[in-house]
Amino acid sequence: AQSVSQHNHHVILSEAASLELGCNYSYGGTVNLFWYVQYPGQHLQLLLKYFSGDPLVKGIKGFEAEFIKSKFSFNLRKPSVQWSDTAEYFCAASGSKAAGNKLTFGGGTRVLVKP
C-alpha cells in the first residue's frame, strides 16, 4: 500500500536554528514528492515538489528538499528558520500512474519557532 510517514509530530526550535524534517515514503513505481505548508489559519500551500532530475529541490521561502531514492526519503531543510516559519508541514506523494495526481499525505509535523 502507498504510504508516507513523517518522523516528528512536533518540533520546537529557536530563530536562526537549522530545520530538517524527515519524510519517508512507500510507493510502487515512479513517485512524485511534495512538501506542503499550512500556516495558522491558512490553507495548504505548496513549498516544493520533485518529479525527476536533480534530487536537490529548491522551493519557496528558502526551503529545500533532497530526494534519496535508496532511502525512500524526501527530507525538508532550511538552514536558518524565522519566527514566520511556524506552521504545520506535510510531506505528500503521488504515483505517476495514479489517476489525477491523487496525493497521499504524511501525518504532518508542527513546527514552532521561538523568537
Add this chain to the structure above:
Amino acid sequence: DTGVSQDPRHKITKRGQNVTFRCDPISEHNRLYWYRQTLGQGPEFLTYFQNEAQLEKSRLLSDRFSAERPKGSFSTLEIQRTEQGDSAMYLCASSYGQGNSPLHFGNGTRLTVT
C-alpha cells in the same frame, strides 16, 4: 488566481442531520479533489473528479457520503445521517490539466457533529 473557495467555513450539526458543502475550484481547473483531515493527521483522500466525471472514490467514503460535480465546475459533498466520527475538516483542492500539476487547496469546511 482567486483560489479555491469553500463554503461554509464552519458547520455545526446534530447527529443524524444531513449536511452539504460546496467547493468552487480555480477557474479552468478540470480536476477537483475532496480530502478529509482530522486533528493531528494529514489529509486523507476521499474522491476525485476530472471535469464532471467522478473517477475515484476512497473506501473512506461510506454510502452516507456523496459528491457531485454536475457541470464540471463547482462540486458539492453531502453527508447524510451525520455521525460524531464525521467531525473533521473537509478540504477541497483543484488542479489543471494532465501530468503532475500541483494541487491548490481551499481553506476547508470544519464540520462539528454534536
